[in-house]
Amino acid sequence: MNLNTNEFPAPLAEQAGLAWTRSLERASDAEADALREALADDALSAQAARALACSPFIAGLARRKPALLLDLLSSGDLQRQMPGQEFREQLAARLGEEGVELGVVLRQYRQRHMLRIIWRDFCRLADTLETVRDTSLLAEACIAEALKVTQAALEQRFGRPLGKRSGQPQQLIVLAMGKLGAGELNVSSDVDLIFAFPEAGSTDSEKRPISNEEFFTKVGQGVIAALDQVTPEGFVFRVDMRLRPYGESGALVHNFTALEEYYQDQGRDWERYALIKANPVTGDATRAQELMHSLRPFIYRRYVDFGVIESLRSMKQMITAEVRRRGLQDNVKLGHGGIREIEFIAQCFQLIRGGRDLGLQQRALLTVLEECVALGCLPRQAVDELRAAYLFLRDSEHAIQxxxxKQTQELPSDPIARMAMAMVMGFANWEQYGQALQAHRDNVSRHFSGLIAPPEDENDDSSAADDAFLWGADIEPEALSRLGYADAAACTERLSALHDSNRVVALQTEGRERLNQFMPQLLRACAETDYPDLALERVLPLVVAVVRRSAYLVLLLENPPALAELAMLCGASPWIAEQMSRHPVLLDELLDRASLYHPPDKQELRSLLTQQVARLATDDLEAQMYALRYFKAAQVLRVAASEVAGRLPVMKVSDNLTWIAEVILEQVLAVAWADLIHKYGEPKRESDGYGFAVFAYGKLGGLELGYGSDLDLVFVSDGARQGSTDGDRALDNTVFYTRLGQRMIHILETRMALGQLYEVDMRLRPDGDSGMLVPTLDGFARYQQGDAWTWEHQAVVRARLVAGDVDVAARFEDIRREVLCLPRDLDELRAEVVKMRQRMRDHLLPSETDGRFHLKQGRGGIVDIEFMVQFAVLAWAHEHPELTRWSDNVRILETLDQEGLLPAGEAQALTDAYLEYRGIAHQLALQQEPGEVDASLFSVQRERVMQRWQEMFPGLEPAP
Incomplete structure (x- = not known):
């Protein structure tokens, strides 16, 4: 039979026909008949025509080895996607046969699979990602089996390599770099490798022991020869070892310690860039993971690393210059708008942000681009365009190779090769393909050009000349005055003290140059604020804190709007200034002004936190705790910035701070639970939930959290006290739930670099500090109904679920409602409430000076309103159970008004006073001022509150 090439251009039809004829000629009669029979299938015949026409490589293999083509056609391997493990299993089985040679088997195996991979790619039976996956898996299998055979042979001569410290057998770890490391190898690529072994030591041969370094050098040389040498059967993969430490002049292999020391002491930014895709493809998995763990701090800085920008800018300029110098316009990888530019875009964000945004610590390019969308680094449209271009360019690369x-990415100039490429890419002719290619390259080039643009020189000549007088050894007060500083002499004194300080004097050259660039820009940014002197005074401690970590200065230099926001926020709030100085990592939050001034709602917060912790190992408690602390600090900064900017009213401020605490408590419970069940198994319980819930009292319970508020919490379990956990290290359920509560407190209160999450107060649980940390629901009910004091019932008014089992919460709420609805003697209740209020005032009210009003504890202040609300619930809930519905003062006051329990207008007056007090209290907190104001400021509101108090508690008013 003849191939159906009727619709092919004549040269391609001729090429396919000739290849098919010669294959049949070289085949035995039986093979020729089998080939004809296989291609009687129309679908296979069409595929064969396309593959033979468009790939002289496939045509050549078919001519030389018709049996190979027949085997692939008859096995069905051309028509199926192979499971990943099958690559190595097939190769290992072939090498296990008697009398085979490693080099011959590897080359024959490579030929078989490259024919299969290119066939499937050209016939569009495989998409781009399958093609690069299969090529990578083929390379990994060949490397691993070559290593296995080579090391086994050398161990026969020199013995097993043993670690000097551990005494354990050693294996060579092959780090795949570049496209192989990412599982994105193209169909005719070399492989970039680095060889490493865990420990120094020697082999255990009695006759010919050699050092581990010498042994693994021989192993590495053997692996390279097995893969790279060109024989009559060709080669397997070209091996490039130039990415190893010291390049071609360096040792072929290094132990883990030597590698770590090299990168720590001498590693350069381009090596960080290269190691992003590093992936161990051989060796013991535990030791391989140990190696990657040791390299990660070099690759990814813990903070947002804008210090690498200048290196990336230089790399980008080199890429652009190389294209121009070498005339690479026809190169789909290296030319303008090529594959390398897409890779550079993704890897820039990985180097800059990968230390903090762990989702960027991935190897696959398309996955990283998607993560850039999730993090807001790139817009959706840009990533869609880059993804489409990447897939098109990789398909083009495969069509070329x-x-x-041949290992080339140059567009063909030969007319027949162009016809073949256009056909493979799905175009009628070369011109149509060229138009589509240019559109994709234009998109890539546009995004590449917009990345890490040269810094704009915003200073005119005169302002640049002023720099020498704004910062340095000769600061002139007049220069500061011209910018608008009120007390230029005092500012000069502060700047000179910083300039001459030991921290600045001891700076290395790079750090000093960055500081010299930064300070004039900072002074100009502060000068644009309402109070330049104050802004500068508050920002300078941040400069002192980061001066030796100058990457933060680069972040602000590269982002002038962020520097302006920093100056404005610090000038507006010493609390924000202090937070930035204590936690400079928060500077990253200034980069996105839109999100900075739009705090997310609770659902968005939950989603953001879930995304951040989902990338962390569940058993890495320290990483989880750090992520939670950063999340809290960043989100609270957003709230504070929004309040300072006047974009959030007081109710919304408290709502947002409350939501942050709630989603953190949900995650803390999840982390603590996972940690304990990993060790002890799960407790037997009555429902599918935790059997445990967290209830908030006080400000969190009342949705009134402030910036520095602690958390009043009560833990409760469902009472499933019988039995134990189901793990190997079983715990009694009571002990398990106690440890769960303890673990939550530990996660919340442990001090780390970003401080605590929250201070926790557990004294409102039954029996206070002497009570069980985690009472049962029954125990909680008995205590509240029989032993609790009136003030404890007052506290229950503000109790509500914030995390945990909804079934436990429902039963808790029933108990809460029953307790609050108990009939009470009103005279006794009034006396108890007033007594407690007086006690609080005696202990907590600072000594008020004449003419000052303490917003919280002062007469007619916040606590007076809270006590009246609590009294109202306890007094009237048995007749008006709707009063138990809410835990916050504002909605309880609304309910009191709706139920007609307060005179007309009183509830609104109390609400207005309450919100005004809290609004000023928030502002004072951001100014780090005491919570008191001039008494005349709220005289009307105070009088109204005190009057209501006298009417609610006649004859029992606490003494002034």
Whole structure:
């Protein structure tokens, strides 16, 4: 039979026909008949025509080895996607046969699979990602099996390599770099490798022991020879070892310690860039993971690393210059708008942000681009365009390389090769393909050009000349005065003290140059605020804190709007200034002004936190705790910035701070639970939930959290006290739930670099500090109904679920409602409430000076309103159970008004006073001022509150 090439251009039809004829000629009669029979299938015949026409490589293999083509056609391997493990299993089985040679088997195996991979790619039986996956898996299998055979042979001569410290057998770890490391190898690529072994030591041969370094050098040389040498059967993969430490002049292999020391002491930014895709493809998995763990701090800085920008800018300029110098316009990888530019875009964000945004610590390019969308680094449209271009360019690369199995990314100039490439890419002719290619390259080039643009010189000549007088050894007060500083002499004194300080004097050259660039820009940014002197005074401690970590200065230099926001926020709030100085990592939050001034709602907060912790190992408690602390600090900064900017009213401020605490408590419970069940198994319980819930009292319970508020919490379990956990290290359920509560407190209160999450107060649980940390629901009910004091019932008014089992919460709420609805003697209740209020005032009210009003504890202040609300619930809930519905003062006051329990207008007056007090209290907190104001400021409101108090508690008013 003849191939159906009727619709092919004549040269391609001729090429396919000739290849098919010669294959049949070289085949035995039986093979020729089998080939004809296989291609009687129309679908296979069409595929064969396309593959033979468009790939002289496939045509050549078919001519030389018709049996190979027949085997692939008859096995069905051309028509199926192979499972990943099958690559190595097939190769290992072949090498296990008697009398085979490693080099011959590897080359024959490579030929078989490259024919299969290119066939499937050209016939569009496989998409781009399958093609790069299969090529990578083929390379990994060949490397691993070559290593296995080579090391086994050398161990026969020199013995097993043993670690000097551990005494354990050693294996060579092959780090795949570049496209192989990412599982994105193209169909005619070399492989970039680095060889490493865990420990120094020697082999255990009695006759010929050699050092581990010498042994693994021989192993590495053997692996390279097995893969790279060109024989009559060709080669397997070209091996490039130039990415190893010291390049071609360096040792072929290094132990883990030597590698770590090299990168720590001498590693350069381009090596960080290269190691992003590093992936161990051989060796013991535990030791391989140990190696990657040791390299990660070099690759990814813990903070947002804008210090690498200048290196990336230099790399980008080199890429652009190389294209121009070498005339690479026709290169789909290296030319303008090529594959390398897409890779550079993704890897820039990985180097800059990967230390903090762990989702960027991935190897696959398309996955990283998607993460850039999730993090807001790139817009959706940009990533869609980059993804489409990447897939198109990689398909083009495969069409070029699969044509003749040549390592090139140059567009063909030969007319027949162009016809073949256009056909593979799905175009009628070369011109149509070229138009589509240019559109994709234009998109890539546009995004590449917009990345890490040269810094704009915003200073005119005169302002640049002023720099020498704004910062340095000769600061002139007049220069500061011209910018608008009121007390230029005092500012000069502060700047000179910083300039001459030991921290600045001891700076290395790079750090000093960055500081010299930064300070004039900072002074100009502060000068644009309402109070330049104050802004500068508050920002300078941040400069002192980061001066030796100058990457933060680069972040602000590269982002002038962020520097302006920093100056404005610090000038407006010493609390924000202090937070930034204590936690400079928060500077990253200034980069996105839109999100900075739009705090997310609770659902968005939950989603953000879930995304951040989902990338962390569940058993890495320290990483989880750090992520939670950063999350809290960043989100609270957003709330504070929004309040300072006047974009959030007081109710919304408290709502947002409350939501932050709630989603953190949900995650803390999840982390603590996972940690304990990993060790002890799960407790037997009555429902599918935790059997445990967290209830908030006080400000969190009342949705009134402030910036520095602690958390009043009560833990309760469902009472499933019988039994124990189901793990190997079983715990009694009571002990398990106690440890769960303890673990939550530990996660919340442990001090780390970003401080505590929250201070926790557990004294409102039954029996206070002497009571069980985690009472049962029954125990909680008995205590509240029989032993609790009136003030404890007052506290229950503000109790509500914030995390945990909803079934436990429902039963808790029933108990709460029953307790609050108990009939009470009103005279006794009034006396108890007033007594407690007086006690609080005696202990907590600072000594008020004449003419000052303490917003919280002062007469007619916040606590007086809270006590009246609590009294109202306890007094009237048995007749008006709707009063138990809410835990916050504002909605309880609304309910009191709706139920007609307060005179007309009183509830609104109390609400207005309450919100005004809290609004000023928030502002004072941001100014780090005491919570008191001039008494005349709220005289009307105070009088109204005190009058209501006298009417609610006649004859029992606490003494002034």
């Amino acid at each position: 699969g044509y003749d199995d």
